[in-house]
Every structure is written in C-alpha cells, then in structure tokens.
Amino acid sequence: MAVADEHYHNDNKELQPLLVFGPPLIFQVFESRNSHKYLFLKAFSSQLPLPQFLTTQNVDPSSIRTILCNQLQPITANVIRLLPSLALIVTTTVGNDHIDLPECNQRGVQVVNVGGQTTEDVADMAVGLLIDVLYRISAADRYVRKWVPSKPWSLPRGSKLGGKGVGIVGFGRIGGEVAKRLEAFDCRIMYHSRKRKPFVSYPFYSNILELASNSDVLVLCCSLTEETKHMINREVMLALGKEGVIVNVGRGALIDENELVQCLVIGEIRGAGLDVFENEPKVPKELITLDNVVLSPHAAVLTSDYFTDTCEFVEESLSKSLLF
Amino acid sequence: MAVADEHYHNDNKELQPLLVFGPPLIFQVFESRNSHKYLFLKAFSSQLPLPQFLTTQNVDPSSIRTILCNQLQPITANVIRLLPSLALIVTTTVGNDHIDLPECNQRGVQVVNVGGQTTEDVADMAVGLLIDVLYRISAADRYVRKWVPSKPWSLPRGSKLGGKGVGIVGFGRIGGEVAKRLEAFDCRIMYHSRKRKPFVSYPFYSNILELASNSDVLVLCCSLTEETKHMINREVMLALGKEGVIVNVGRGALIDENELVQCLVIGEIRGAGLDVFENEPKVPKELITLDNVVLSPHAAVLTSDYFTDTCEFVEESLSKSLLF
Numbered sequence: 001m002a003v004a005d006e007h008y009h010n011d012n013k014e015l016q017p018l019l020v021f022g023p024p025l026i027f028q029v030f031e032s033r034n035s036h037k038y039l040f041l042k043a044f045s046s047q048l049p050l051p052q053f054l055t056t057q058n059v060d061p062s063s064i065r066t067i068l069c070n071q072l073q074p075i076t077a078n079v080i081r082l083l084p085s086l087a088l089i090v091t092t093t094v095g096n097d098h099i100d101l102p103e104c105n106q107r108g109v110q111v112v113n114v115g116g117q118t119t120e121d122v123a124d125m126a127v128g129l130l131i132d133v134l135y136r137i138s139a140a141d142r143y144v145r146k147w148v149p150s151k152p153w154s155l156p157r158g159s160k161l162g163g164k165g166v167g168i169v170g171f172g173r174i175g176g177e178v179a180k181r182l183e184a185f186d187c188r189i190m191y192h193s194r195k196r197k198p199f200v201s202y203p204f205y206s207n208i209l210e211l212a213s214n215s216d217v218l219v220l221c222c223s224l225t226e227e228t229k230h231m232i233n234r235e236v237m238l239a240l241g242k243e244g245v246i247v248n249v250g251r252g253a254l255i256d257e258n259e260l261v262q263c264l265v266i267g268e269i270r271g272a273g274l275d276v277f278e279n280e281p282k283v284p285k286e287l288i289t290l291d292n293v294v295l296s297p298h299a300a301v302l303t304s305d306y307f308t309d310t311c312e313f314v315e316e317s318l319s320k321s322l323l324f
Numbered sequence: 325m326a327v328a329d330e331h332y333h334n335d336n337k338e339l340q341p342l343l344v345f346g347p348p349l350i351f352q353v354f355e356s357r358n359s360h361k362y363l364f365l366k367a368f369s370s371q372l373p374l375p376q377f378l379t380t381q382n383v384d385p386s387s388i389r390t391i392l393c394n395q396l397q398p399i400t401a402n403v404i405r406l407l408p409s410l411a412l413i414v415t416t417t418v419g420n421d422h423i424d425l426p427e428c429n430q431r432g433v434q435v436v437n438v439g440g441q442t443t444e445d446v447a448d449m450a451v452g453l454l455i456d457v458l459y460r461i462s463a464a465d466r467y468v469r470k471w472v473p474s475k476p477w478s479l480p481r482g483s484k485l486g487g488k489g490v491g492i493v494g495f496g497r498i499g500g501e502v503a504k505r506l507e508a509f510d511c512r513i514m515y516h517s518r519k520r521k522p523f524v525s526y527p528f529y530s531n532i533l534e535l536a537s538n539s540d541v542l543v544l545c546c547s548l549t550e551e552t553k554h555m556i557n558r559e560v561m562l563a564l565g566k567e568g569v570i571v572n573v574g575r576g577a578l579i580d581e582n583e584l585v586q587c588l589v590i591g592e593i594r595g596a597g598l599d600v601f602e603n604e605p606k607v608p609k610e611l612i613t614l615d616n617v618v619l620s621p622h623a624a625v626l627t628s629d630y631f632t633d634t635c636e637f638v639e640e641s642l643s644k645s646l647l648f
C-alpha cells in the first residue's frame with residue numbers, strides 16, 4: 001500500500017493525489033471546487049526537487065496517476081520517469097510544448113490540453129482588437145472621459161474594416177475562426193503558414209513579406225518557435241505599409257517589439273492591437289502614450305466563463321482517468 | 325439670365341450654385357475638393373431668412389437646382405417653394421426626416437441620402453462595442469496604461485461572446501448587417517421591429533420586454549420616433565438582467581438615459597457600449613468613472629474612408645442632377 005494512502009481518507013471519502021505544476025490560472029477556483037476529491041500536491045509552491053518534495057508530503061511517487069499543469073513548469077522526461085503509475089497529464093494551455101511528448105508516447109501517458117476551449121474567445125478578441133484599432137474605440141473612450149463640456153467633439157478619424165485585406169499568420173484553429181468572423185465583415189482573407197492547407201481556399205502566401213505587401217491587416221495567431229520568433233520584423237512592417245494594422249493574439253516575440261515600437265511611434269504602420277508582449281508583464285513604455293495602439297494584458301481567454309468552462313473540462317478529463 | 329450668373333465664371337469654368345444647409349460633416353473636405361465646380365451658398369453660416377440670404381449673395385432663387393444638407397437644418401416646404409428650379413436634395417444623413425418629403429414628391433424633387441454608405445461601418449462599430457464591453461478591452465487598455473511595473477497583471481474578468489442571445493432592436497439595413505456579423509460569432513440572433521419581416525428567419529418578438537427577457541445582449545439600431553423614444557426603460561433593463569449588455573448605435577433617446585445610468589452604477593445590467601447619448605455632446609458624468617461602459621462620441625461612421633466615400637457619393641449624385 002502506498003505511503004500516501006493515509007491521506008486518502010477524509011470524512012470517509014477517498015482523496016486522489018493530483019500533482020500540480022505551474023500553477024494554472026484556474027487553480028485557485030479548481031482547488032476550491034474539488035477539495036473533496038483530490039489531495040493537491042502543490043509542486044509549484046516548493047523549491048525542492050520533485051522526489052524530495054513528494055517525501056515531505058509523505059506521498060509515494062507510484063501513487064500518482066495524474067498531473068495538472070501549465071507552461072510555467074516543464075514536465076520533463078525525468079518527471080515522467082519518476083512517476084511509474086502516471087497515466088494522464090492535463091494542461092490548461094493551448095500547446096503541449098512544455099511536456100516531453102516522446103516520453104509520454106513511449107510510456108502511454110495521455111496528454112490532454114484545453115486548447116479547443118479557448119479558440120473562439122481568442123478569435124473574438126482578435127476581431128475586437130482589430131475593430132478597436134481601426135475605429136479607434138479605446139482612444140475615443142479615453143477622449144470622451146477627458147472631454148471638457150462646452151467643446152464640440154473632435155477626434156482623429158478611424159478607418160473602416162469592410163473590404164480590408166487581412167493576412168492571417170498561422171492558420172490553425174484560431175486562424176480559421178478569425179477568418180470565419182472577418183468574412184462576415186466582407187474582408188478579403190489570405191494566409192501564411194508553414195504549409196499550404198489542403199482544404200482552405202483562401203490565397204496562401206509561403207512568404208510572409210509577400211503576405212504583408214498584399215494585406216492591410218496582419219493577424220498573428222501562430223505559436224512561437226525558433227522559426228517564428230521575430231518573423232514580423234521591420235522589413236515586414238514596411239511591406240505592410242503606413243495604413244497597415246497588426247493584431248497579435250499569438251505570442252509577443254512573434255514581433256520584433258523594438259522595431260514595432262519604432263514603426264508605431266513614427267507612423268510607419270497605422271496601428272496595433274496587442275494582447276501579448278515580448279517580456280510580459282512589461283509593456284514598452286513608449287506604447288503607453290500612443291493612441292494608435294490598444295494594449296490588452298494577455299486577457300483574450302480570461303473570461304469568467306473561461307474559469308468555469310476550464311474547471312469543468314479539467315474535472316471531466318481527470319474523472320475519465322480514474323476509470324482506467 | 326440669373327443675377328448670380330456673374331459668379332459662374334471663374335477661370336473660364338462655369339460654377340453651379342449649390343445651396344448648403346447644415347453643414348454636413350463632410351462639408352469642409354467637400355468644399356476643398358469641389359471649389360472649381362460649385363458656387364457654395366452657405367445658408368448654414370447666415371442668420372438671415374433664406375430669401376434675404378440669397379439676396380445678399382446676389383443669387384436668383386430660380387437659379388438653384390440642388391441642395392446639400394444634413395439633419396441640423398430642416399428643409400421645409402417653405403424652402404422648397406422658394407426654389408422653383410429645385411431638382412435634387414442630397415442629404416448626408418441616413419434618414420430623410422428633416423426634409424418635407426410630401427412637398428418634394430409633389431414638386432418632383434429627388435431626394436438622395438447616403439444611408440447605405442455607412443450601414444456597414446455602423447454595424448462594425450456595434451460589434452466592436454459589444455466585444456469591447458464583454459471582453460473589457462477599453463477597461464483593460466486603461467489598466468495596462470496605468471499599471472505599475474513589478475506587480476502581476478490582475479483585472480476583472482470578461483464574458484465570452486459565443487453562444488450569447490442577441491436581440492436586435494430595429495431590423496433595417498444596419499440590424500441585418502449586425503446579425504450577419506454576429507452569426508459568425510455563433511450568437512443566437514432574434515429581433516424586434518414594428519412588424520415581422522417576411523424574409524427574416526430569426527425569431528421575432530413584437531414585445532420589447534419579451535425580447536429583453538430572452539436576450540443576453542440588446543443592440544439598438546432603430547430610428548428615433550415618438551414610439552421608440554425611451555423604449556429601453558428600467559423595466560426592459562431589469563428584464564435583460566444582471567449579465568445583460570446594451571449596445572446603442574441608434575439614437576441616445578432610445579434609452580431612458582437616467583435609468584440606464586442607475587442600472588449601470590448599481591449593476592442591474594452588466595454593461596453598455598454607447599455611440600450615442602440623449603443630450604450630445606453631453607455624456608452623463610456618472611458614466612465617466614465606470615469600467616463597465618464604453619463611451620464613443622457618435623463616431624461610428626466617422627472614418628477617413630467615410631469622408632472620401634461620402635464626398636464621392638455626393639459628387640456623383642450632384643453631377644447626375646446636372647444632366648437633367
């Protein structure tokens with residue numbers, strides 16, 4: 001019998017050990033909803049290596065079948081090898097880059113991510129940021145809040161969305177949802193991704209520079225890799241041009257942020273809607289005073305529905321694993 | 325020969341007299357683009373009655389074939405009767421309420437408005453305001469601009485758009501365009517208007533209270549009449565409920581603004597996106613400090629494209645009239 005078994009009885013209910021890395025944003029809510037079900041082993045709150053941490057918790061590594069995590073702490077092969085009964089890793093992220101997938105495959109450990117849960121919210125946010133930048137909604141809102149009565153309203157003009165050429169960079173689930181939405185606004189959709197998508201009829205550009213030259217707007221929806229880091233450099237921004245707008249709901253480092261700041265300050269592009277930044281939570285100080293940017297604190301998915309939906313999704317994924 | 329003919333020769337080009345009421349927002353741009361074509365008779369800049377004004381301009385009323393106007397100065401039957409050669413009124417508004425249409429019909433005066441030019445922009449703005457209120461984009465933007473480095477990001481959560489029930493109030497051209505857009509976000513569309521629209525398949529509610537009870541969001545796109553004034557009263561807002569959002573791109577007085585302010589302050593509804601107000605340019609001071617409202621200075625159509633497009637549309641309409 002595992003050493004940790006003594007923890008499993010609490011008011012006559014058996015608590016399942018759940019090893020938590022990260023912690024995920026939902027953790028506080030998740031913990032309060034599930035304290036009757038799980039013994040939470042909070043690896044994220046300890047500086048100790050995992051074996052010592054488990055020892056301090058009186059938990060036998062072989063009693064652990066499930067991990068809950070996000071991208072803040074990687075699940076390495078060493079972690080996986082330490083847990084002989086590990087059957088399931090649930091990550092609250094869109095990607096699985098922080099998990100050693102080959103090791104999981106070899107060991108038959110199932111990996112579940114909540115990506116699909118947030119696809120539509122991120123796409124909604126991308127469209128919202130784009131409309132905001134073009135029609136200057138946040139800038140106008142600031143203007144109205146500072147407006148001095150008795151003066152007429154007067155503020156810089158926006159630019160309409162209809163008819164704009166929108167280049168979607170990274171045509172995965174989020175890119176597809178962005179395209180579906182912007183078609184309804186009569187935008188011309190085109191895209192760039194590693195490979196042409198066989199079932200997508202929008203024009204494909206293998207070259208990001210060519211996409212930028214043909215677009216009024218770039219919407220960045222791809223993941224961050226060695227290849228995509230700083231793919232939106234000065235040359236791409238100049239190709240997009242003075243009326244061009246960039247929306248980034250991917251990762252901050254997809255753009256060379258220093259160059260972006262310069263282009264926005266001197267008007268080499270029209271504006272930007274940014275939900276992500278290169279060194280979060282830092283936002284370049286030059287952007288704070290600009291009216292042609294909309295700044296969002298990586299909030300695309302952080303709706304109250306997200307917390308409820310994601311908790312439910314994680315709960316469901318974990319209870320399935322208990323049926324193994 | 326008309327008295328005003330002496331004005332018509334300028335660098336050997338004949339200037340057509342154009343009587344301008346209002347003035348329309350585009351007038352400054354329009355004037356600079358068309359000073360070689362028209363003799364601008366700026367009725368809006370004079371306190372004199374029209375006949376005396378025309379006399380001071382040395383213009384014979386019978387030489388005037390065209391009027392350019394907006395809703396700020398009505399084109400009454402008296403104005404029309406004073407101008408025996410009047411053939412065309414071009415208004416830069418969506419509606420024609422400020423023009424005596426029976427008199428125009430009787431006299432065979434053509435009335436052209438630019439309504440259709442701005443339909444899509446207004447619909448875009450409605451969707452932008454809705455996403456902004458739900459995902460708290462402007463509030464988050466203010467938050468980021470005031471954020472003190474070294475603190476983690478932390479701000480109230482938004483609510484997702486997908487799956488929301490959207491009640492469109494007034495299902496004309498703008499309402500239809502809003503519906504088309506929000507369908508792409510997987511919203512459930514329903515509507516209220518004076519009469520059921522025979523070719524619209526969305527659920528119809530003849531009762532605004534019933535529509536509000538069944539909706540998460542109300543988007544106001546109807547015109548202001550005796551019947552629609554204050555149609556969104558306290559009872560309707562309570563029926564919409566604490567999670568409800570109102571977007572107004574119609575006219576301010578469609579809502580009982582005092583009641584709206586109360587509901588927003590004490591949280592009887594979730595939030596509001598307002599492009600219009602009851603006593604523009606005044607905005608109720610209680611709204612200025614609220615984070616659950618987005619305030620826009622009647623700017624839905626005021627894109628730089630609007631100015632160009634509307635000028636072109638007016639130019640085209642006027643040159644057609646010269647072919648009569």
